Amino acid sequence: MPTDPDLTTTYRAYLSALNDRRFADLTRFVHDTLTYNDELLTRAQYASMIEADTRAVPDLHFVPQLLLADADAVACRLWFTCTPTSTFFGCAPTGRQIAFAEHVFYRFTDGRIAQVLSLIDRTAIAAQLSG
Known part of the structure; x- marks a missing residue:
């Protein structure tokens, strides 16, 4: 199935809002409530x-390496190369730059995110910060 250009454009705009730290703009992209890994959250949470x-x-930047979309879903492999300055996923900062992936799937309803399923390579993060 070909990628839906409108949903791809919407998702890239969402990533731009995250990268620009325009969290107030999430009202455009995320429903008032959503599920994140099967946990019900408010948009504020x-x-x-x-x-x-x-x-x-602070230098966390959401870079889509692989992005696919259909009528109501987005699948993305996000890549991060960054340097934690405080505890991150339970790991103390070391001043080292780390690189890791997040595989994330979004379900959209009425053009906004209603569900997120995320898998972050926390083992890679811990190994890089401890080694």
Whole structure:
């Protein structure tokens, strides 16, 4: 199935908002409530989770390496190369730059994110920060 250009454009705009730290703009991209890995969250809780990551890793930048979309879903492999400055996923900062992937699937309803399924390579993060 070909990629839906509108949903791809919407998703790239969402990533731009995250990368520019325009968390107030999430109202355009995320429903008032959503599920994140099967946990019900408000948009504010979801934004707070992402904001906490960007505080721990100020140079966190969401780079889509592989992006596919259909009528109501997006699948993306995000790549991160960054340097945590405070505890990140339970790991103390070491001043080392790390690189890791997130594989994430989004379900959109009425053009906004309603569900997120995320798998982050936390083992790679811990290994890089401890080694």
